[in-house]
Amino acid sequence: MLSYEDVKQKPKTLMAMTSLKASEFEELLVSFAATWDEETGRNLTKGGRPPIIASMADRLLFILFYLKTYPLQEVIAHLFGMSQPQANFTIHRLSRVLNKTLDARGHKPPGSPRRCCPGWSRRRGRTWA
Known part of the structure; x- marks a missing residue:
């Protein structure tokens, strides 16, 4: 099972997995x-x-690794010792937590083009108005 304790000893691997x-x-x-x-x-x-x-560091590693590489849920589930449905649940839950964390730190990118660009319209086939 992947863990932060193992990965932090390898700076290049940590950087490749999380960009941090x-x-x-x-x-x-x-x-x-x-x-x-x-x-x-x-x-x-x-x-x-x-x-x-269990580990908060492993939770953060999980979501950062997922968002950087977008592996299949079956693959990330295997790497972190869980089932695919558990991986799906974990991805959604940790994504919300990470978004709130980044927003509080002033680092969150806009979640949708409508927030940053008022001309965005879904009814127009996702084109700029």
Whole structure:
């Protein structure tokens, strides 16, 4: 199973998987973890199922690797030791957390052309008005 602990020892591999240096990854990890706690309403006194990916660093590695390489969900599921449906769920959940994290840090790119370009129209066949 892929883990950040293994990858951080190999700077070239980390860069190839995430486009980040270890120091940049760790800096983003602090914000990502805070957003995760806020987003999930983490309360350790409540029960519940254990997370699919236990380590916060591995969660960030998972979503950054997915967004950089776009492997098939079956492939990323195998690499991170889960099923394809779990990979799908994890991709959607972590994408929301990463978007909120980047938005709070002022690094989020526009989510759709309509936000940055008012002339964008879906009814016009996704062409510029």
